[in-house]
Amino acid sequence: MSQSYLLPETDASHVRRIQADLSALETTMMEVVEDQSEPTQAYSVLEEKLESLQSHLKEIEDEQISVSQRLAQVEKDDINARQKANVYVNRLHTIKRYMEKRNLPGIPQSFLKLFFNASHNTEELMSELEQELVDVESVNRILEITTNDMEALEEETYNIVQYATLTEQLLQYSDRYRSFDERIQEAF
Numbered sequence: 001m002s003q004s005y006l007l008p009e010t011d012a013s014h015v016r017r018i019q020a021d022l023s024a025l026e027t028t029m030m031e032v033v034e035d036q037s038e039p040t041q042a043y044s045v046l047e048e049k050l051e052s053l054q055s056h057l058k059e060i061e062d063e064q065i066s067v068s069q070r071l072a073q074v075e076k077d078d079i080n081a082r083q084k085a086n087v088y089v090n091r092l093h094t095i096k097r098y099m100e101k102r103n104l105p106g107i108p109q110s111f112l113k114l115f116f117n118a119s120h121n122t123e124e125l126m127s128e129l130e131q132e133l134v135d136v137e138s139v140n141r142i143l144e145i146t147t148n149d150m151e152a153l154e155e156e157t158y159n160i161v162q163y164a165t166l167t168e169q170l171l172q173y174s175d176r177y178r179s180f181d182e183r184i185q186e187a188f
Helices: 009-033 043-101 109-130 136-178 182-187
Strands: none
Touching (some): 043 136, 109 136
16 A cells, blocks of 8 residues: 555554554563463463453554554545546536537636636646555545535536526517517617
């Protein structure tokens, strides 16, 4: 995993500490069970030591499971980010084609700003995913920003098209009544 992902230092230090704890436990265990043909300690003392070792081993196991789950989540986050990045690239192309086909007389600056911002963040996400060592924390942060940008862009696109459609319908409606009423004719 460390060859593909830039892991947080806490996970790497956890793994090293777990390895050191396991080595220390193994040494202690060997001392306790070694040469029991002539016991030098009472069995109750040995039992307490073994129970202590067992509880410590259980704590290490729980910590190992926790680290393993976090590391497994790293791979899932990477796969999710790659899929969403591809979806966002396709959605950007779709939105661009959709707006071009609408034949609008002008595109508002707010839309252009959102479009270029979403496009830039999507490119930044793709670039981060192409790195030799992927920093999953950074990818998740950029993915969240890009997701918010895409949602805002889609909402703005929907609003622009809705307003353009409404304006077109109002103009057609007013054209029908322009010849019937002089006040409407004068208003235009």
